[in-house]
Amino acid sequence: MVHITINGKVIKATEGEMLLSVIRRHGIEIPALCHHEAIEPTGNCRLCMVEITREEWDGWKKHVTSCLYPVEEGLIVSTHTPDVIEIRKTILDLQLANCPDSEVIQKMAEEYGIYKTSYEVVPEGDNCIMCYACTRICEVLGRSAISAVGRGHRKEIAPPFGAEPPDCIGCLACAQICPTDVIPWTDRDNTRTIWDRKFELISCKECGRQTIAREFADYLIEKRNIPREYFEICDNCKRSELARKMGEIVARAQEVAI
Amino acid sequence: MKFRFEVNPSLCTGCRTCELACAFAHAQNQKPGRSRIYPLAYEPDKYVPVACLQCDDAACVKSCMFDALKRNEVTGAVELDRERCIKCMACVAACPFGCALLDDVQDEIVKCDLCGGNPACATFCPTKALAYKKI
Numbered sequence: 001m002v003h004i005t006i007n008g009k010v011i012k013a014t015e016g017e018m019l020l021s022v023i024r025r026h027g028i029e030i031p032a033l034c035h036h037e038a039i040e041p042t043g044n045c046r047l048c049m050v051e052i053t054r055e056e057w058d059g060w061k062k063h064v065t066s067c068l069y070p071v072e073e074g075l076i077v078s079t080h081t082p083d084v085i086e087i088r089k090t091i092l093d094l095q096l097a098n099c100p101d102s103e104v105i106q107k108m109a110e111e112y113g114i115y116k117t118s119y120e121v122v123p124e125g126d127n128c129i130m131c132y133a134c135t136r137i138c139e140v141l142g143r144s145a146i147s148a149v150g151r152g153h154r155k156e157i158a159p160p161f162g163a164e165p166p167d168c169i170g171c172l173a174c175a176q177i178c179p180t181d182v183i184p185w186t187d188r189d190n191t192r193t194i195w196d197r198k199f200e201l202i203s204c205k206e207c208g209r210q211t212i213a214r215e216f217a218d219y220l221i222e223k224r225n226i227p228r229e230y231f232e233i234c235d236n237c238k239r240s241e242l243a244r245k246m247g248e249i250v251a252r253a254q255e256v257a258i
Numbered sequence: 259m260k261f262r263f264e265v266n267p268s269l270c271t272g273c274r275t276c277e278l279a280c281a282f283a284h285a286q287n288q289k290p291g292r293s294r295i296y297p298l299a300y301e302p303d304k305y306v307p308v309a310c311l312q313c314d315d316a317a318c319v320k321s322c323m324f325d326a327l328k329r330n331e332v333t334g335a336v337e338l339d340r341e342r343c344i345k346c347m348a349c350v351a352a353c354p355f356g357c358a359l360l361d362d363v364q365d366e367i368v369k370c371d372l373c374g375g376n377p378a379c380a381t382f383c384p385t386k387a388l389a390y391k392k393i
């Protein structure tokens with residue numbers, strides 16, 4: 001257990017925890033785009049910047065990305081100093097030029113009083129902020145189906161050789177985690193399309209409702225040793241099935257009692 | 259001290275109080291959550307309360323590739339860590355009893371967390387079909 005001060009308040013935190021998690025846990029709102037607990041922090045978006053100092057630093061202070069900064073005893077943190085706010089404004093202004101159509105960024109920028117970027121808007125911008133959350137979550141899953149390709153301003157996230165990614169299993173983890181919601185996908189009837197690949201969605205054996213992608217289920221069955229039949233029926237029908245079984249037990253018990 | 263959530267289905271009258279208690283116990287932003295307990299009819303007018311069994315070798319825990327589902331050793335409940343969940347729906351598809359599902363109002367995965375050790379459904383069940391007991 002360590003003690004840190006956030007905006008004048010002494011707070012207990014667990015050693016090794018990142019500052020951002022502690023800040024958020026205490027209800028202090030600071031913007032962050034690339035952070036997600038399921039992936040290792042990368043410090044790519046820079047929005048979670050805060051100011052830190054220590055008693056013995058004699059007034060000296062520095063700015064750090066809180067998602068990457070582990071708490072340490074005696075740390076003094078300020079989340080909303082004029083300098084920090086200025087840094088965030090600059091980043092949001094730039095991101096707004098980079099992602100003119102992203103609602104998430106528009107909303108964040110508005111909260112910091114920016115309604116229009118003061119920079120020139122990137123032509124053919126695609127709202128991707130290159131935070132790598134998508135490639136990292138795919139890595140956590142053990143697939144690494146997509147990665148960054150190209151260089152400089154042409155760099156983008158894509159499957160290998162721009163073709164259908166052979167290692168993709170259609171789980172949508174990348175699309176779900178993307179902070180600016182730029183990875184397109186569709187579910188139509190029992191077909192899911194993502195990264196130009198098509199996946200069969202499992203249809204419930206009882207009611208026909210679609211659940212997850214068949215390849216995703218196969219991966220879980222193999223990797224995590226889960227019985228295949230669990231995936232054949234949707235959650236609704238499985239609950240009804242359990243109710244029916246419990247009902248049978250009740251009926252049998254009542255018969256015995258009579 | 260260990261506790262166990264007990265269901266006595268023959269006492270259930272289908273009054274749906276548990277469902278209401280659960281929804282309010284899991285309210286967020288002034289909106290009730292989706293109930294994690296389901297009083298279901300197995301025959302017309304005959305009900306049983308279906309809820310997560312907090313399985314020992316839980317399929318939901320195994321299916322989560324992001325470690326968002328973990329056992330709370332004190333209460334025995336498998337709990338969801340919202341910050342780690344990416345809503346891939348693996349747990350929803352894997353639970354053999356359909357007791358992990360998506361709440362589309364709150365936009366999150368819901369499953370019974372035994373209310374952190376004081377389940378509201380058991381407190382409010384008028385017939386004591388649900389109970390949380392010391393073992």
Ligand code: SF4
Nearest residue numbers: 310311312313318353
């Ligand atoms: S959600 Fe399903 S698999 Fe997970 S503990 Fe509950 S009953 Fe078991």
Ligand code: SF4
Nearest residue numbers: 322343344346347349
């Ligand atoms: S939906 Fe969330 S809790 Fe369920 S398996 Fe996916 S990441 Fe884990």
Ligand code: FES
Nearest residue numbers: 043045046048067
């Ligand atoms: S959340 Fe810390 S740099 Fe993006």
